[in-house]
């Protein structure tokens with residue numbers, strides 16, 4: 001490889017977390033390289049529908065938001081991370097407004113605050129109804145593209161992190177065709193998104209296979225809470241295009257109902273995600289049907305134009321038709337283990353957004369906390385990253401071949417063995433999977449020998465109170481262990 005490109009901060013991933021981290025670092029005077037492997041429209045951030053959770057209402061407070069977040073996390077959420085998120089997300093929403101994002105307003109011109117499952121208050125801000133992610137990422141991406149201190153490098157995939165003196169110092173970047181190049185920086189911020197597309201049925205873009213987690217663990221960083229995969233209850237269940245398309249729970253907040261195949265309601269539609277998803281899964285197992293029905297005929301469909309448009313593509317009209325829905329892998333609560341400033345266990349390496357794990361979500365993410373997390377922790381990480389010391393050159397070993405992407409058999413195995421209900425026999429099969437990250441997920445699931453939130457063990461269904469506040473940690477060649485995070 002030629003001499004590396006040099007910059008102050010290298011950010012990998014251009015979804016909400018990466019874009020915002022890059023902008024914050026650059027606004028502080030740092031030179032930033034922003035690396036992305038796929039177009040904006042293929043990020044989870046662009047697809048986000050529901051909105052951003054922030055205690056902005058007159059009757060609301062960060063303390064109430066924190067209480068709801070802790071309740072959803074099932075005694076596994078890290079209190080300090082929850083407090084940071086809930087206290088700082090209102091300011092980050094205001095920041096986005098200053099950057100030009102227009103959130104939906106009520107008749108009086110105040111922010112219109114929506115209600116979602118698990119929230120005790122109306123506190124979800126939207127932009128363009130269910131087009132929140134699209135509006136935010138378009139605005140941030142336009143700013144990044146024209147920022148004088150941000151160099152956008154795309155389409156390039158980061159395929160390796162090299163260290164120097166125990167610090168992450170350099171990235172290998174691969175174009176689709178051609179030779180790899182090296183990028184060295186005083187700090188590397190991974191913002192590569194989640195792992196849900198490792199599961200066969202998913203709401204996520206195909207690229208959400210946890211490549212940042214693989215990069216980090218290969219470089220020696222620890223991963224946390226991998227057993228906690230959130231399954232979204234209401235993803236379209238169709239044969240063909242749009243299977244897995246997510247129908248936001250905001251429609252249930254506005255009154256949409258769920259019915260079994262006999263037309264009976266069977267669950268509180270506003271219960272936290274894990275409860276609703278498990279209730280649907282149980283219903284599907286009981287009846288052998290592929291889907292339950294979501295009825296949004298009583299909801300003003302004009303408030304959700306992108307949902308109506310996606311449904312129209314497959315001949316469904318939400319004002320007339322019941323929608324077939326079933327759970328799908330949706331959100332990675334775990335990720336690269338970090339402190340409250342996004343620092344991983346490897347010096348110089350940060351992780352933010354869905355690829356990071358501060359412990360904020362515990363065993364179950366509260367709806368709309370993840371875009372808030374992207375903004376809050378991206379900013380904190382960017383401010384810490386710019387203070388990192390300059391690095392020497394990385395000791396580069398010969399560049400290995402490009403990593404092999406996960407195959408269909410891995411996706412099927414994770415769906416079967418690490419789906420909504422798991423047992424030790426199935427999980428042990430994952431330990432032999434050819435995809436290394438699937439093996440680590442299997443190891444974390446096996447270590448947590450209890451049921452909690454999104455992790456339901458049918459062979460040991462009770463919650464083990466001695467594991468309250470405990471997080472699983474796994475690493476390449478490191479046996480899984482538990483740690484208590486304050």
Ligand SMILES: Cc1cc2nc3c(=O)[nH]c(=O)nc-3n(C[C@H](O)[C@H](O)[C@H](O)COP(=O)(O)OP(=O)(O)OC[C@H]3O[C@@H](n4cnc5c(N)ncnc54)[C@H](O)[C@@H]3O)c2cc1C
Nearest residue numbers: 013014015017044045049050051158193353354368370371
């Ligand atoms: C359908 C859907 C709806 C959602 N709705 C909401 C919602 O309403 N509210 C909410 O809070 N959350 C929502 N979420 C979750 C939320 O959107 C995500 O958690 C969040 O957007 C993740 O942002 P991110 O920046 O971490 O990752 P992403 O937005 O996924 O971006 C990842 C980036 O990393 C790049 N990348 C990955 N690997 C590499 C590599 N090796 N090299 C270079 N680049 C790489 C990708 O190209 C991409 O640019 C939703 C998710 C989905 C899928």
